[in-house]
Amino acid sequence: MSMPLTALWTVPLLGALVCAFLGSKARYGALAFSSAFLALAGGISYLQGSPSALAVLTETGPQWAYGVCYRLSADSLSLGLIGLTAFLNLICVAASWDLKVSAGYWACFLALASALTGVFLARDLFFFYAFWEATLIPMFFIIGLWGSSGRLHAAVKFFLFTFAGSVFMLLALLALVSAHHRVTGVWTWDLGSLDPKTLGAAAPYVFWGLVLGFAVKIPMVPLHTWLPDAHTEAPAAGSVMLAGVMLKMGVYGLLRVAIPLFPDLSVEMYPILGGLAALSTVYGALCAMAQTDLKRLIAYSSIAHLGFCLLGVLSRTSQGLSGGTLQLVNHGLTTGALFLMVGFLYERSHKRGLSDFGDLASRAPYLAFFFGFATLASIGLPGLNGFVGEFMSLSGAMSAPFPIFAFVGCLGVTLAAAYALPAFQVVFWSPAGPDSVSAKVSDLDFRERAILWILCGLMLWIGLAPKPWLAWFEPALRGLVR
């Protein structure tokens, strides 16, 4: 195959088209194409990772009007996140296998995977933006068509909120491209050749425009209010993709676009951005403590977790960058697993409230085991993946200016235990109340257990031996250290 990167985003897109026409057999198509997508992503990563192919894969198309050019490239950061996308996509297909849904459901997930892959591959900012926005369309339908009771409101809110951020990102990109053309006489959208120095005094506005677009997506407090609704109302697999991959787009945008273009400004603005990241960790945790809905609780915990990623990445120390990036993967695994399990619970009982359950551990021991495992990973128990990411992020922030942010982050770690463990206790160990629906909950079946064994196995692997994972991302992050 001469164009492996193009194949990487067109295979799932093709899958989406095929599934749309397969009718009731669509899930088999979805399984086939998701597996092919994962195999392709794995194959490219394997070849890329071998010492014989040190060069970064790149594909460039012809130049179009105004310097727009089809330009893809895959370094380890891109491939890592694409691998995460492909992996979680397959997990979602497997987890939704028995749902009574129309062909559109499977098509939407594959289309989403395609657009996400495009975001991670594109090196031309025009294509980056187009893929970025295109991710919203399938997710809008996933939430709106297959979500729970508040889905109508949540779908529109999600779309509008993220679009609001990206409109300003687009204006910032336009200003950057125009300024480059005015000074150099060359139209280009190429991330590698755009020169932000041509902006002159307008640079901070452009920087903040970009950051606004990314911060909504991450989401960074105070731009997070779309997240709890969207994550709570989406179907379980939709929440997995939202939390597992779509939130990562924001941090990826910082790593790929904002920081490389404005290395000095991002250091100058660290007191504001790092402060907001530290605030996110505490604020997300405090909000999670107050929740009575299990899914909403996990949604708020995502805000806190992404705060750690952000703190590590923004500190621009080698530890912080590696830890923050690894935490992106970790969060995808742990929160993905938690959302799936809440989904399994909801399928059985049609309830999500903490007080709707009780004494589940004796009724559904496998569920209790996996839920406890993922909860411990999520709050950062040493030996599991969350610890590695959070520890490295915080120690990175510690060695950057304003170590106070790291202290605030440590507070966030403590608070994580304070919201996650009581929730686990209430659902699985406390005696069942009079309104409890625990009796309806049967234990996980083989398919569900298999999915969770894989996820938990990965959590343990990253927790015990993080080195290969860190080494994988390291080449892409080397240049970003301050």
Next chain:
Amino acid sequence: MIALAPQAALATGVLGTLSLGLLRRPPALALRAIAFTAVAAAMLLSAWAPAETWSSLILTVDPKSVGWQYLIYLGALPLALWIDGEDDVLTALFLGSTLGMSLLASARNLPMLFIALEFMSLPAYLLVARSRPGPRGLEAALKYFFAGGTAGALFMLGLSFYYADTRVLAGATTLNSLGQAGAALMSAAALFKLGAFPLHWWLPDVYEAASPEVSGFLSTAMKSAAVLFLMRLCELAPEARFIAYLPAIGAVTALVGSVMALRQERLQRLFAYSSISNAGLLILGVGAWAAAGRSADGVGSLLFFLGAYAFMSNGTFGFLKHAGVETREQLKGLGKSMPVAAAAFTILLFSLGGIPPTGGFMAKLLLLWRAVDANLFWPVVLAAVSALISLSYYLGMTRDLWFERPHGPESAPGRGAPLVIACAVGIVLLGAAPWLMEAVVK
């Protein structure tokens, strides 16, 4: 004279429909066939003619004017397919109005501009009144007539001031205060036609009262002509001071249109406000084009926007006609009862909202980019906010279509689905391959 062949084709169409009308019962199919043939022939002839540039004192046909003619015919073509074939006068009025627009594309001096303006407007008033007989249509037509008449009067007054000051009918290099006042009055006429704030009050009533396909025609072909009219004014009076205010007027219009559309329950009224909002973007685009030295890039962005809008607006109004829906309430659950047409409509809505990969996204991108290039910071930010507000009701309609359960009895679908689907396919192609449009226009 071969350059005027498209206009001749349209005029022949007018004569043909009127002569058929002499029969007691004019055959509907024949009338529609004549309308379609006339517009399609005009389109083909204009594509074939531009090899030569033909010029007189009052009209010039060059590649530039041909590009605009093309756009006008593109906007008019759906109505030719869709017009009520029972009514020969309606068909003749439609072709006459289109003829006026195509003359506007070639007008070379201000009096000719005025004649072309009236030529396209007078039939349009009657078109609105006749397309949906009854007191509401008549009232809207009267309102339209008074608004249009005011615009015409303003233009004539402005023209007389301008002539009194400069003693030329086009392209004066220096303007005194009298000439400036004249140019401002003439621009007010153009802004009236475009529905710019605060001269937009007539537009929602007219678009709501006319039948959907006529509203589609008014919001595409007529809008293209009005934008062209404004640009011609900028060219013929390059020193006029009003040009500097266009970006601000455009941005405010875009914002007002979007905000007003938020609360509309009746769909034709909603899309009328949405067209005001889009007109605002176009005025901003004209302002950016004039501010940046009237470059070809600026014209290209406006042409692209209008071309994309021809698909979007004709497609959306076409869907309203096809599905027979009048209020937002009636949209609910249509995704279940007519999935294909609703999917096409959804694509058009996303395009209107400016979401890639659609032509609407490319159109907004190119237009706002010219404005960013011209350093129009605040107008661009206002326009972006307006785009955001407008997205909320486009998404709201998508939600009603797909996520809600149907209310009340289903209306029987019309026979317009192929046209709506064609518009949706066209808009996706424009988004995926924007150079197609460029190639056609060039």
